[in-house]
Structures are given as C-alpha cells and as structure tokens.
Amino acid sequence: MQLILGNKVYSSWSLRGWLLFKPFGIAFDQQVVPLYTDDFEAFRTNTFPARQVPTLVVSGGETPLVIWDSLSIAEFLHEQHPDAGIWPKDPAARAAARSLCAEMHSGFQALRSTMPMNLRRRYSTFQPSEDAAADIERVYTLWRWARDNWGDGGPYLFGEQFTAADAFFAPVAARFRTYGVVPDGKPAAYVDTLLSHPSTVAFNRDSEKEVWVMDHNELEID
Ligand SMILES: N[C@@H](CCC(=O)N[C@@H](CS)C(=O)NCC(=O)O)C(=O)O
Structure with missing residues (x-):
C-alpha cells in the first residue's frame, strides 16, 4: 500500500x-x-481519478485500487484490519466516532480556511474571527461530549485506545499550537495528548526537513 x-x-x-x-x-x-506543483499535477494524471491527498494506492490486484479520501481510507483500513481499533468496538461509541469524523470532514469551514495548518509557525498575536471562534467552541464541545461519555479509561476521545476520531482532530490540535489557542481544562490536556502522540511527533519531525513554502498558508503577523 x-x-x-x-x-x-x-x-x-x-x-x-x-x-x-x-x-x-x-x-x-x-x-x-x-501541493500545487507540477509534481502534484503529475500525481493527478497518474493516479486517476484522485484529485486530492491523502490518496491510498493498493497494488496487487489486476489494476491498482485508488482510494482518495481520508474517510474512505479509514473505512477501507477498518475492513482490512477489523481488530486494529481504528473505530471503537462499542457500536454507540463507533457511531459517535464516525459522526465526529464526518463533522470534521464537512464542517469547521472558518477554522479550516482562516487557520491553515502550518507546523513550522507559532503566532503570538493571532485573533480568531467570530466564525473561527465559534468553530473552536464547537470543537471543545465535541471533545468534552465524547470524553464525558466514553473517555473515562484513557486520554483519548474514546478512552484508552487512539481511534480515527483522534486522528481527525490531531490537525486541529496542531492549529491550536500554531495560532496560540489555549483551551482550559480537559481540552488542554487532550491537545497535549494529540501533539505528544509518537505518530504525530514523527510526522512533525519529517515536516522539519521540508523546504517548500506555500505563501497562502503563511500569515503576515507575529
Ligand atoms: N476530502 C478530502 C480532503 C483532502 C484535501 O482537501 N486535501 C488537500 C490537501 S490538505 C488537497 O489535496 N488539496 C489540493 C486541491 O484541493 O487541489 C479528504 O478527506 O481526504
């Protein structure tokens, strides 16, 4: 794969x-x-019909299988590895985790557009717009709701086991660090949990070797 x-x-x-x-x-x-380079255009041509990343290419069949969306990738991996724990085992928790991922996938427009992920930067003067602030509050509400209902046994949204729902919110935690958004109480601990997960740390470490600069993801503030 x-x-x-x-x-x-x-x-x-x-x-x-x-x-x-x-x-x-x-x-x-x-x-x-x-992103947005000739290599990206070549990826689109060579990996039809994918238009965006992440895209998963599964070889081994007659033709490679192309899966070009994070939710579809989550479901495919869950089917291939049903015991890996990508989704919670309990059906109610699993439905909740899927709802959280779906909302992340289709919502939070203000947060996503005005606070682009940028693992390199730390801003100290950023002020979220009213809409972005409402998105941030909605994130806290969802985190509290999941943790109050299922999070008792561990540091993640559904307890002891990291699930796809945590994967979907990790970039939000990275944005909070970049833009100096500091939640109170339990959401703050959860941000730390996501950012200190070894797999997030490994991704961050890889990012430090990159030299590309995307101007529209760089804010003109301190
Ligand atoms: N719905 C997609 C969203 C993926 C997405 O927006 N990827 C961005 C990079 S973070 C992308 O490929 N942008 C290039 C473009 O849209 O032209 C998913 O869940 O995987």
Missing part, C-alpha cells in the same frame, strides 16, 4: 491519513507530493 501525502508542514488531511496507519501499526510506503 502506498500512501500519497502532501507537504507535511501544511497538509492537515495528510496528517489525518498518516494517523490512520501509524498508530495502528499498519505497514505502508509513503510518497510526499508538494
């Missing part, structure tokens, strides 16, 4: 894709293709 990723500094969906493999011990090869 080859996982095609964008620049690790900037690509939040690539971090999600990475965290669907690494924490679960699922083996994969990776290829990093910098």
Whole structure:
C-alpha cells in the first residue's frame, strides 16, 4: 500500500491519513507530493481519478485500487484490519466516532480556511474571527461530549485506545499550537495528548526537513 501525502508542514488531511496507519501499526510506503506543483499535477494524471491527498494506492490486484479520501481510507483500513481499533468496538461509541469524523470532514469551514495548518509557525498575536471562534467552541464541545461519555479509561476521545476520531482532530490540535489557542481544562490536556502522540511527533519531525513554502498558508503577523 502506498500512501500519497502532501507537504507535511501544511497538509492537515495528510496528517489525518498518516494517523490512520501509524498508530495502528499498519505497514505502508509513503510518497510526499508538494501541493500545487507540477509534481502534484503529475500525481493527478497518474493516479486517476484522485484529485486530492491523502490518496491510498493498493497494488496487487489486476489494476491498482485508488482510494482518495481520508474517510474512505479509514473505512477501507477498518475492513482490512477489523481488530486494529481504528473505530471503537462499542457500536454507540463507533457511531459517535464516525459522526465526529464526518463533522470534521464537512464542517469547521472558518477554522479550516482562516487557520491553515502550518507546523513550522507559532503566532503570538493571532485573533480568531467570530466564525473561527465559534468553530473552536464547537470543537471543545465535541471533545468534552465524547470524553464525558466514553473517555473515562484513557486520554483519548474514546478512552484508552487512539481511534480515527483522534486522528481527525490531531490537525486541529496542531492549529491550536500554531495560532496560540489555549483551551482550559480537559481540552488542554487532550491537545497535549494529540501533539505528544509518537505518530504525530514523527510526522512533525519529517515536516522539519521540508523546504517548500506555500505563501497562502503563511500569515503576515507575529
Ligand atoms: N476530502 C478530502 C480532503 C483532502 C484535501 O482537501 N486535501 C488537500 C490537501 S490538505 C488537497 O489535496 N488539496 C489540493 C486541491 O484541493 O487541489 C479528504 O478527506 O481526504
């Protein structure tokens, strides 16, 4: 299986894709293709019909299988490795985890557009817009709700085991660090948990070797 990723500094969906493999011990090869470059256009041509990263290419069949969306990758890996713990075992928790991922996938527009992931930067003067602040509050609400209902036995949203829901929120934690968003209480501990997970740390370490700069992901503030 080859996982095609964008620049690790900037690509939040690539971090999600990475965290669907690494924490679960699922083996994969990776290829990093910098976003919005000729190489990215070549990736689109060569990996039809994928348009975005992360994209998973599964070889071994008559033709390679192309899976080009993080939720589809999560479901495919869960089918291949049902005991890996990608989704919680309990059906109610599993449905909740899927709902959290789906909301991350389709919502949080203000947070995603005005606070682009940038693992290199730390801003001290950033002020979220009203809409972004509402998204941030919604994130806290969802984290508290999941942890209050299922999080008792451990540091993750569903307790002891890191799941896809944690993978989907890890880039949000990275944004909070970059933009100086400091939650109170339990959400703060959860941000630390996500950022100190060995697989997040490994992704971050890889990102430090990258030299590409995407101007539209760089804010003109301190
Ligand atoms: N729905 C996709 C979103 C992926 C996505 O937006 N990827 C960005 C990089 S973070 C991308 O490939 N952007 C290039 C483009 O849209 O042209 C998923 O869940 O994987």
